[in-house]
Amino acid sequence: MMRFILPFVIFLVLSVFLYKGLGRDTREVPSPLVGKPAPAFVLPLLHEPGKVFSPKEMQGRVWLLNVWASWCGACKDEHPVLMALSQQNIVPIVGLDYKDKAVDGEATLKKAGDPYSLVIADADGKVGFDYGVYGVPETYVIDKNGIIAYKLIGALTSQNLREKILPLVAELQAK
Amino acid sequence: MKYLLMIALLLPTFAFAGVAKDIADDPVMERRMMHLAEKVRCLVCQSEPVSNSHSDWSNDVRQIMRDKMKAGATDQEILDLLVERFGKSVLFDPPVDKETMPLWSAPFILLLLGGAGLYYQLRKRRGEVVEAELSAQDELRAASLLNESPALLDPLPQAGEEANVSLRDAPSKDIKA
Numbered sequence: 001m002m003r004f005i006l007p008f009v010i011f012l013v014l015s016v017f018l019y020k021g022l023g024r025d026t027r028e029v030p031s032p033l034v035g036k037p038a039p040a041f042v043l044p045l046l047h048e049p050g051k052v053f054s055p056k057e058m059q060g061r062v063w064l065l066n067v068w069a070s071w072c073g074a075c076k077d078e079h080p081v082l083m084a085l086s087q088q089n090i091v092p093i094v095g096l097d098y099k100d101k102a103v104d105g106e107a108t109l110k111k112a113g114d115p116y117s118l119v120i121a122d123a124d125g126k127v128g129f130d131y132g133v134y135g136v137p138e139t140y141v142i143d144k145n146g147i148i149a150y151k152l153i154g155a156l157t158s159q160n161l162r163e164k165i166l167p168l169v170a171e172l173q174a175k
Numbered sequence: 176m177k178y179l180l181m182i183a184l185l186l187p188t189f190a191f192a193g194v195a196k197d198i199a200d201d202p203v204m205e206r207r208m209m210h211l212a213e214k215v216r217c218l219v220c221q222s223e224p225v226s227n228s229h230s231d232w233s234n235d236v237r238q239i240m241r242d243k244m245k246a247g248a249t250d251q252e253i254l255d256l257l258v259e260r261f262g263k264s265v266l267f268d269p270p271v272d273k274e275t276m277p278l279w280s281a282p283f284i285l286l287l288l289g290g291a292g293l294y295y296q297l298r299k300r301r302g303e304v305v306e307a308e309l310s311a312q313d314e315l316r317a318a319s320l321l322n323e324s325p326a327l328l329d330p331l332p333q334a335g336e337e338a339n340v341s342l343r344d345a346p347s348k349d350i351k352a
Contacts, residue, residue, distance in 0.1 A: 032262040099231075125235055132260040134218040134232045 031132055031151040038142050039130040046097050046105050046119040053120045055146060062172045063092045065140040067128060070104040072136040078155035082115035091169050095119040098128045098136050141165060143172045208240045211250050215257060216265050
């Protein structure tokens with residue numbers, strides 16, 4: 001009897017592991033920054049390079065930091081989602097134009113619409129590196145105390161917005 | 176005039192030489208950087224080290240490594256910085272800690288399990304294989320069969336092979352004893 005049960009149990013255990021492996025996206029590296037303070041920076045605004053923005057200014061508010069670029073294809077997919085979100089006026093969205101030419105970034109927003117409360121320009125990608133960005137788009141949810149609560153790698157969709165990000169924002173705002 | 180044109184043709188070459196110099200600035204540091212970059216996974220291309228990758232992100236990481244090295248950071252400090260930003264999975268050899276313990280201990284656990292299985296099987300087998308006691312008659316038969324066999328195997332025994340034959344006989348003597 002044992003000789004039949006044992007291989008079957010081994011088969012079952014292996015199947016569970018392999019099945020879990022199938023569903024995993026190896027690109028989704030869990031960010032070590034979640035639960036930590038958002039790295040500080042001072043960056044010029046895309047539209048008014050004379051002015052600067054620093055995350056400190058958002059203290060006391062829940063906000064989204066959306067990393068995008070004019071050269072990024074998936075950003076075009078999430079653009080309508082961002083537009084719809086900005087119209088609902090639920091949460092301020094700060095756009096970080098990552099490794100982009102200011103001219104290209106501005107042209108893109110002028111053409112497609114600007115969903116951002118404000119846009120900052122990270123021309124050399126140094127701030128992106130501090131935030132652990134390794135591809136665009138990425139979206140961070142940052143709480144009232146400036147702690148990173150969540151990091152989304154990849155495009156925003158109405159689904160992950162509805163299921164994950166908006167409930168989290170509501171929860172953090174209520175705190 | 177001809178010579179002037181020839182000199183003019185060479186001008187762009189000088190320009191390129193100037194650009195390339197930037198990276199090869201300090202060959203010792205460049206080698207140290209590449210050595211360190213071999214330990215870092217390119218997150219965009221997954222299975223490739225940063226040292227081999229041509230992706231934009233890997234370029235950035237290499238540049239940051241150069242900058243930090245120029246600023247006097249040790250290799251470990253640079254790796255720590257990368258882990259802090261991108262998580263432990265940027266390292267090809269993840270550090271041994273609470274989270275990676277199952278990963279690191281898995282080979283030893285499997286070895287132990289295999290060893291235990293082998294030990295169990297061998298114990299079981301020892302019970303099964305009973306060394307049969309031979310009766311005197313059987314022993315005689317066995318001896319005669321064994322004695323015959325060299326002749327059967329070797330149809331033309333020659334004088335020079337005597338030593339060999341006696342060697343073959345040796346085991347049967349043991350059985351008799």
